[in-house]
Amino acid sequence: MALRRIFTALLIAGLWLLSGAGLTAQALTPIDLADITYSPCPPEYADGMVAAGSIQEANCFLITGKAINRTGKPVIDADIFGRIYDANDNPVMQNRGRLGGISEVPPGESDFELRISVAANQPEPLKLKQFKASGFSATVRQFSQTPSARQ
Numbered sequence: 001m002a003l004r005r006i007f008t009a010l011l012i013a014g015l016w017l018l019s020g021a022g023l024t025a026q027a028l029t030p031i032d033l034a035d036i037t038y039s040p041c042p043p044e045y046a047d048g049m050v051a052a053g054s055i056q057e058a059n060c061f062l063i064t065g066k067a068i069n070r071t072g073k074p075v076i077d078a079d080i081f082g083r084i085y086d087a088n089d090n091p092v093m094q095n096r097g098r099l100g101g102i103s104e105v106p107p108g109e110s111d112f113e114l115r116i117s118v119a120a121n122q123p124e125p126l127k128l129k130q131f132k133a134s135g136f137s138a139t140v141r142q143f144s145q146t147p148s149a150r151q
Helices: 002-019
Strands: 028-040 057-070 075-085 100-107 108-118 129-138
Touching: 002 129, 028 075, 057 129, 075 108, 100 108, 100 129
Parallel strands: none
Antiparallel strands: 028 057, 028 129, 057 108, 075 100, 075 129
16 A cells, blocks of 8 residues: 555656656757947946946946847847956956846847946956857746745
8 A cells, every 4th residue: 555655656746747847947048149349328328327336437338239049939038148358358347257138039130238337447448258148938937935935
């Protein structure tokens, strides 16, 4: 009798896992980024800019380029990663690989824009390196661990 209960429990758990009910995340989908450039922000974007985490004056820049989604399906919540250096090869955003995101990347090629702030004492031209992006093929659901967090 006990062996039958164990077998039934294992069978139910196996079917539950095979159904995908136990999965909480989707696989990452890579997005190619091309034609990446930057330019100063329009005045309405740049008003009152300060460097992140300080009151130091900052310059506002827009990074633009093409996002290329080769999957044939929309990609949701794509994170943009990259390295940005000033004219002296000093990092502009130290200890930050993720620079921003794109809420939805349709299939094919589309434009993207990302606003950054750079300390005013870091000289141009900026060097944009190792840019890439990845997102999800569906909205990622977030589950809380405790019942009180669901309120």
